[in-house]
Amino acid sequence: MKAKIIITPKKAVLDPQGKTVQSALEHMGYAGVAGVHVGKYVEIDLAPGTDRAAAQQAINEACHRFLSNPVIEDYKLEIE
Amino acid sequence: MKAKIIITPKKAVLDPQGKTVQSALEHMGYAGVAGVHVGKYVEIDLAPGTDRAAAQQAINEACHRFLSNPVIEDYKLEIE
Numbered sequence: 001m002k003a004k005i006i007i008t009p010k011k012a013v014l015d016p017q018g019k020t021v022q023s024a025l026e027h028m029g030y031a032g033v034a035g036v037h038v039g040k041y042v043e044i045d046l047a048p049g050t051d052r053a054a055a056q057q058a059i060n061e062a063c064h065r066f067l068s069n070p071v072i073e074d075y076k077l078e079i080e
Numbered sequence: 081m082k083a084k085i086i087i088t089p090k091k092a093v094l095d096p097q098g099k100t101v102q103s104a105l106e107h108m109g110y111a112g113v114a115g116v117h118v119g120k121y122v123e124i125d126l127a128p129g130t131d132r133a134a135a136q137q138a139i140n141e142a143c144h145r146f147l148s149n150p151v152i153e154d155y156k157l158e159i160e
Contacts, residue, residue, distance in 0.1 A: 021122065021147070025146075030138055032127040033124055033127070034125040036125070037122070038120065038122050041086050043117040044120075045115035045116070046114060
């Protein structure tokens with residue numbers, strides 16, 4: 001079982017990395033780019049036999065406490 | 081239309097950031113973590129009316145040339 005976490009800066013927060021990638025893409029001739037957001041991706045392999053609901057709760061808590069900064073970042077957690 | 085790109089280190093490549101997160105999770109009392117991989121997430125907003133197939137091809141090329149390092153990283157592109 002894997003937990004996949006995507007952490008992105010909140011829309012209201014400046015995203016200089018995204019702006020840089022956007023202008024680089026434009027300079028390289030890729031047209032039609034309306035915006036770029038750059039975030040982090042964390043994939044957690046869970047030990048076999050882990051309870052899905054318990055894992056979801058624990059990882060949600062870890063995301064809040066440690067993996068993301070809830071002041072400036074949003075995260076999306078998927079367990080598969 | 082959005083392109084979502086997940087860039088992860090190849091399995092054979094050392095992932096010190098993932099190892100650090102894994103040991104941190106263990107120290108914080110989260111059991112059952114078999115492995116952690118940390119990568120990048122890039123979301124590209126495409127201008128309305130962009131052709132899906134052309135966008136896919138252009139972004140694939142950009143991923144190879146610029147957004148990822150194909151020597152040590154894999155990427156996964158989804159357009160929605």
